[in-house]
Amino acid sequence: MESFDHIVVGGGASGCVIAARLASEGGARVLLLEAGYSHHHPLLDMPPGIFKMINGSKYMRYHKTVPQAHFHGRQHDIPQGHVLGGGSTVNGQVYMRGRPSDYDRWDTALRGSQDYVPWGFDDVLPSFTGMEDNNRLLNEYHGVGGPLKVSDPGYIDQLSRDWVQAVQAMGEPFNCDFCGPSQRGAGYYQFMNRDGKRSSSAYSHVEPLKKNPNLTVRLQSEVHRVLIDAGRAVGVVYADSKGSLHEVRAEGEVIVTAGALVTPKILMLSGIGPADHLREVGVDVELDLPGVGNNLIDHPEVPITAYTNGPYGYFKQGEGWRMILNGVQFKLFGSGRVCSTGVECGAFVNPIDRDAPPSIQTFCVGMVYIDRDAQHLVQDRHGMTVTTVVIQPKSRGWVRLASDNPGDMPLVHPNLLSHEDDMETMVAGQKFFCEVFSREPLASKIDRLVLPDAEARATDEGIREHCRRFVKTNYHPCATTKMGHDDDPMAVLDPRLRVRGIEGLRVCDMSAVPDIVAGNTNAPAMMIADRCADMILGAI
Numbered sequence: 001m002e003s004f005d006h007i008v009v010g011g012g013a014s015g016c017v018i019a020a021r022l023a024s025e026g027g028a029r030v031l032l033l034e035a036g037y038s039h040h041h042p043l044l045d046m047p048p049g050i051f052k053m054i055n056g057s058k059y060m061r062y063h064k065t066v067p068q069a070h071f072h073g074r075q076h077d078i079p080q081g082h083v084l085g086g087g088s089t090v091n092g093q094v095y096m097r098g099r100p101s102d103y104d105r106w107d108t109a110l111r112g113s114q115d116y117v118p119w120g121f122d123d124v125l126p127s128f129t130g131m132e133d134n135n136r137l138l139n140e141y142h143g144v145g146g147p148l149k150v151s152d153p154g155y156i157d158q159l160s161r162d163w164v165q166a167v168q169a170m171g172e173p174f175n176c177d178f179c180g181p182s183q184r185g186a187g188y189y190q191f192m193n194r195d196g197k198r199s200s201s202a203y204s205h206v207e208p209l210k211k212n213p214n215l216t217v218r219l220q221s222e223v224h225r226v227l228i229d230a231g232r233a234v235g236v237v238y239a240d241s242k243g244s245l246h247e248v249r250a251e252g253e254v255i256v257t258a259g260a261l262v263t264p265k266i267l268m269l270s271g272i273g274p275a276d277h278l279r280e281v282g283v284d285v286e287l288d289l290p291g292v293g294n295n296l297i298d299h300p301e302v303p304i305t306a307y308t309n310g311p312y313g314y315f316k317q318g319e320g321w322r323m324i325l326n327g328v329q330f331k332l333f334g335s336g337r338v339c340s341t342g343v344e345c346g347a348f349v350n351p352i353d354r355d356a357p358p359s360i361q362t363f364c365v366g367m368v369y370i371d372r373d374a375q376h377l378v379q380d381r382h383g384m385t386v387t388t389v390v391i392q393p394k395s396r397g398w399v400r401l402a403s404d405n406p407g408d409m410p411l412v413h414p415n416l417l418s419h420e421d422d423m424e425t426m427v428a429g430q431k432f433f434c435e436v437f438s439r440e441p442l443a444s445k446i447d448r449l450v451l452p453d454a455e456a457r458a459t460d461e462g463i464r465e466h467c468r469r470f471v472k473t474n475y476h477p478c479a480t481t482k483m484g485h486d487d488d489p490m491a492v493l494d495p496r497l498r499v500r501g502i503e504g505l506r507v508c509d510m511s512a513v514p515d516i517v518a519g520n521t522n523a524p525a526m527m528i529a530d531r532c533a534d535m536i537l538g539a540i
Ligand SMILES: Cc1cc2nc3c(=O)[nH]c(=O)nc-3n(C[C@H](O)[C@H](O)[C@H](O)COP(=O)(O)OP(=O)(O)OC[C@H]3O[C@@H](n4cnc5c(N)ncnc54)[C@H](O)[C@@H]3O)c2cc1C
Pocket: 009, 010, 011, 012, 013, 014, 015, 033, 034, 035, 036, 054, 079, 080, 081, 082, 083, 084, 085, 086, 087, 088, 090, 091, 092, 093, 094, 095, 096, 221, 222, 223, 224, 257, 258, 259, 260, 262, 266, 474, 475, 476, 477, 509, 510, 511, 520, 521, 522, 523, 525
């Protein structure tokens, strides 16, 4: 049987980091198996490409939720990257980490475990700054010279500027660094790109090793399960692009990084998970670990959409002669709208207690932007969308196997906004950010707010119903194989990211987090993989 030192399952944001570091610094022979395609495509590289792909692309896999009873049975999509770099190759590129207190809480939960390693903010910060090549900031929170390019927006539309000032007119401060000492306020995001080109983990970590014989990358290679022998992970089974099955052996470790919706599926197909559920679907139980697939957390996002009274923003800028003009400007001068992801600014606010830590993050997009299951409800015209996101949700869902067939997508129940506190926070966020549209310099450019419409805005119940109809993922599923304390029966991983009860098996993607961070999750996924590499290489 073919063999490697380590096998990494899933070449996403985290998988590329761990594979690259083990191959380059550890000198190990590493096999990286990625189900999706190559990351080399112009649409994937250019910042606004995401809007072309989000509603249908071979580079995404669209999970459909099970019917959500609390949303009148609605099923919504959860797109995930299906390409080398995973989410980091298809995402909105917003560079964010959450708050220091997020990591300090993880650390508190893990402290006292037998194989404790610290996860507090001061402990994880060196991974963030060490990986970073920031084009504006260099201080205790930011670094330069790392492989991940972090940049100010390459283009800022006037509508974004107006919106940032309108939020300030509501009494919120301008914030020049959401990853700095304070998250509060409105401002411009930084992005994982440079000069109009995406900086995914495929580019930052794998590409530089193109000629390194230690790293073998296989694309369109779908891992079905981990091979377990006498309580130890010894390899994996995967299908190649033609569907032929292969077994590969790991002399060292198997590291699963297939993302929070698929990592638990792979563990369960390997017999590791809640025993009752595994028996139900006909999988032989290797280890009863009830936490696998439970504790799914995601950031719920609800749109506020307005039509503008003039040709502002990005409407049709990616079509016809405008696309050609924008493309020519980019090619000739490296400037213009192609350098923008379309989401240039946002805000962190606590609409219930303005001086308390923010509970809502927003993203401001200079166009009408609604998920594909609700697009028919709005007109295709000039407008803008601001989405409000509950950043520390209390709602919890799950991922289960649909069957014992590896070809079946997992069942996903995100259960967004099911906790009353999340709904209350979301309603407060919607009210606050609807009011922003009545503040100058934005108000005079707005024709009318269409979502939530006037009738919905009239009562809290109306806004709740708007939330039930339009809530969607902010694309941050996580915590489905969480790290936890020795005493926590739902802990799947120990603080060293090892699957409890199985030798030689780790998880180091967003599935591993005990709780979601208050912000976007790409940089945290890369940080976790970076620390996992430190652990395997013996640095921590
Ligand atoms: C549309 C979208 C927009 C987003 N916007 C932002 C943003 O602006 N900023 C931000 O910080 N975060 C954003 N995110 C979230 C961020 O990209 C994710 O949190 C991050 O990619 C998670 O990393 P991961 O390694 O856990 O999983 P992923 O990056 O999803 O990687 C999992 C990988 O495993 C592969 N895989 C799956 N199944 C198998 C299998 N059976 N065998 C082999 N390989 C497999 C997948 O193809 C994928 O490449 C966005 C995500 C999406 C989808």
